[in-house]
Amino acid sequence: MYPHPSRRTALKAGGALAAGTLPGLATGTAEASPSGHHDPWRQVPRILARIRPPTFRRRFFDITDYGAVGDGVTKNTAAVRAAISACHRAGGGHVVVPAGRFVTGAIHLRSHVDLHVSEGGVLAFSPDPADFLPAVPTRWEGTECYNYSPFVYAYGQRDVGVTGRGMLDGQARLGPWESWHRTSGLQGPDQKLLRQMGTDGVPVRDRVFGAGHHLRPKMVQFYRCRDVLVSDLTIVDPPMWTVHPVLSTNVTVRNVTVESTLYNTDGCDPEASSHVHITGCRFNTNDDCVAVKSGRDEDGLRVGVPSENIVVQDCDFSGRWGGITVGSEMSGGVRNVFAEDCRINPPDFPGHYPVKYPLYVKASKKRGSRIEGVYVRRFTGRAVEREVAFVTMNYNNGEGGTRPVSVRDIHLSEMRIDGARAVLNLVGLETDRLSGVHLSHCTFSGVRGPDAVAFTDDLTFHKVTVNGVEVS
Template sequence: MHPHPTRRSALMAGGALAAGTALPAAAAASTAAVARETSPAAAGNGWRRLPGILARIRPPTFPDRRFDITRYGAVGDGATMNTAAIRAAITACHRAGGGHVVVPAGRFVTGAIHLRSRVDLHVSEGGILAFSPDPADYLPAVLTRWEGTECYNYSPFVYAYGQRGVAVTGHGILDGQARLGPWESWYRTGSLQGPDQRLLRRMGTEGVPVADRVFGAGHHLRPKMVQFNRCRDVLVSDLTIVDPPMWTVHPVLCANVTVRSVTVESLLHNTDGVDAEASRDVHVTGCRFNTNDDCVAVKSGRDEDGHRVGVPSENIVVQDCDFAGRWGGITVGSEMSGGVRNVFAENCRINPPDFPGHYPVKYPVYIKASKKRGGFIDGVYVRGFTGRGVERDIVFVNMNYNNGEGGTHPVSVRDIHLSHSEIDGARAVLNLVGLETDRLRGVHLSHCVFTGVRGADSVLCTDDLTLRKVFVNGVEVS
């Protein structure tokens, strides 16, 4: 079980197994046993931390005061610009000591919305916040983190900086209208976004002061949809969020964050669902993701700038979500230079038939790191995943992401667990890529049933790989 560092080896008995092999009676019986049996040692003792983490995560509450945006001049006719009216309602709510800024039924066009402490932006059922496709409506530039590097850029569509007790809630819709704007053209060819992307990365690598990393007007770095930056006590609840220009919900350097019962429809390039970055005590629960990138991604900054900030993501919990996305279901990285520890994901469904996504998930568990990034990933615990139609591998751990990008930083990935899961249809179960200099350590699968697996596993530079009561196409693998 410890292959030579430079040799890829098949773990499945007999090499590649035929796709669609029927599950024999013995293996079918094992499925019931898997569901009944729990083994803390096999699944990872890290699960014992979960109750304490969840006990700390408490959504903010707000005074029972309502500030209807139409009282401040907002008009829900789908044409009137309402940025100033919404700003006035938020200011009044904040000055009164907090409450709910209410978006009633109607289509309210707006530019950037900046939240303040003790304010819940509540989009009622039938209410739509439709964000302007004009980049000028997201100026002046604000302090943000763009793909893991700090800079000043176009404001996220909904933004809060340094606030405590902020929320976006309700059964209404946030419509990014990104297809009506220039955002996709900035990304698609690389000729517009590419030069600014490379410039920002170089600034981060060279330690250019953040105050001098000014983008925004005249540049082509797309804004995020919803970003909370350096906030505490954050809630995003019940909304449907459609057509964002880039990452959808992005808490960065935050603590005590709840994202619950949110539906994300994000089909432009590079539009993750939730990106928890350099944040702690984050709970994502009961959400549905139909994305053109990762569904839930855990990050902590990029390269030298990520090391400069040096704040890990830790205690991230993802529960009871539906994943339909072009890349990962639960993803860690690739921007993880500040480190990641204690990620828990359980009872999530992959490509569920009652929530058909535009793209099938490539990797239900996707971990990506490199020596350019450096940093560490310590403890990823996954259990109770079910689903079908995985495009590639069920678990892909790649410590040579983007072929390492020529870096020299030490990188550590360890303690990865998958247990009590059943998935039908995948290219392979495991694709593990460690490095000769920085080996992948501690990958543990237990009490799992995988069917319709088309090919052999691939393992490189991996120590302490264990499989216990794992059935692949009806054959127990050990």
Template structure:
């Protein structure tokens, strides 16, 4: 598109994408130990602060009766807070129903103790906005909470945000979205302008719960997030993001916990993910459209989290066409939750239309029990959509390190499934113990031999 270069230059100037963004075939010069990068990254991540001024939504007409629709009251309170130079938009005790909420710079949306922010189940309450749906930019339903191009934005607790996903029409959209999803993918291949990729009302691409697009200085903290329609926390092209002490409860499909996409300097810490899909999923755009934007996810640190959900505790992809590098996953626990056991501890997935490079995913001191499939699963043969949706552009995956992982119960400890034209390289596992593993011998195809040091599977060393 004609303005892609100017947009990318703007993102660089704003610090939303590093000038040295990872490109296919570009090697990343890692330090002596990749973990030496973590304190440097965390030193750059500073949560925003806000003036000590409160804007109670009830002062703008909101009613916490669980029935009155308070969309206009939230809009007025947020605009007043922004106009005054910032502060806290406070949701007091009660049940507050609303449609889409749009955040502005210098606003901290505070969901107080005893408060529930409940989102409408009427699709008409979510206007069409500029967004990204499964890695492709388009015009679609507003996420339940949305911001674009803002600085210093926060959503904090200790109250509850309830998307009412299972109560509305959204989960029915899963069975109806096929034609819309095919059309959007083809639009991306055909380079249709984003503003002409129109979906939303009358279509079936359901919205995210929280999406913070091209924002700087973001905080999501101490809030309980329940029942999203789709991905729960979704920073896109964002920089300096903190997600801490958040509890996510989701059911159904496409209901990940936190999905940083094409974002940098992200800290996810102290969170609990009881999810019907991935816990944390790192993304950077899909296929042709992801390569068009060409912005990686990088410098992401996940610490001290608990995964009680399904699929991957930490997943990279499958939408990773802009590249992923410098992901650190440490001191986390994976165990059976109220409904699910994890399929994978570490799951890196892509396919031969994605392109892009994953370079540097590092895990240490991870404890897992009751994993249903491969504990570590890296595949370049993940689900491939229809034959009309873009050219073959092989991805690259390299430099995956695991240290101090303890897994009790899984089908395999390790599975590497590369492409003949793009072999997985640089996998290293050390000081790790895998017990109650169904098949002790790792599955290795189209991958360089992993390096093992002090690794046992069912009591026997891997060599």
């Protein structure tokens, strides 16, 4: 039985923002270099030095030794779980999925265990929702609840990994998941109910979904974990968000390829997590590629944990919405997101959809809170569908909220993008202005229209050219 997540003191609407801080979210994001100029990138080496992937004992537990059969038909949930339990009891090591196609239900990882999917090995997840019960504690679109288990799941564990050159196949097209989401069909009423529970402060233990409900599970979720590694895998056909660390720290996601083309299937969503390194990954998604989140509305404010010190490097982005996205679930706050050396719509990695926005920041007065310090540099790419950067504090027309919201310190440098509707779409609010958007040493070509800027202070350009003309 999983314990109930602890409840924290509710934040009064706008109270923390009025004081200028949020729990765990300090003010000020840049530091001075010896020349006197602020260089936030000086923080990155120190952040990366604190992110250390877990290592595992050289003990190997082959799932076929526990009865697994890789015929693509036999259901192997019990065998996989037995191997994980044996590995954990022995002090840790590698649970090995050999070559073959192994069908399974929910996989629950334990501390010190690496689930290693060998080259030629496939974990194919059952299309039957019953294979992901009983319901477990999770966060669903930023609100805590009990729901269907994520396909690969760890709760409160330490030193856990999912690695190998094999594949995780969500087989979501074979299950009911897409039909639950399409046009908000069956999922809509449950989604509305959960959000209302979060608004009303219903105890998490009473927010029970799962059987008889229609909230899709995540593919891989680490919930309240530390020292996490996801490495080298190909992950295809998830039912919802693909890799989702929540309330976790010291997380490495490296050399992972995501093919997620059903509705609302983000690539990687670090949520209310700190010290996260996403590197060498390729994202072909039907939503955001990397989306940094921290909880939704009243429930996100109740938990009050920000995402901070996130570093994204050397990734390929082909996704329907944002390359690097912050929000829209950001009520716990976001600080210090760094992304560099990524490629937008690369010709050698053609996706199903072109990226709409290489940088997409989404906030609103319903969510409240603060986004402080988003730094993007050395992105190259082509054929951006809309703007290079869309930063909005009025997401979904503000969603009817009244909380103070702050977005500040957005930096783009050394960008080389060919083809976009415009460079900037900046949407501040008359009551809550966007502050500190800085572009430097950027070259944009094939730009079809002008920027749109509203209620924005301290917007600067330094050595920026658009269609061959320097912008002042």
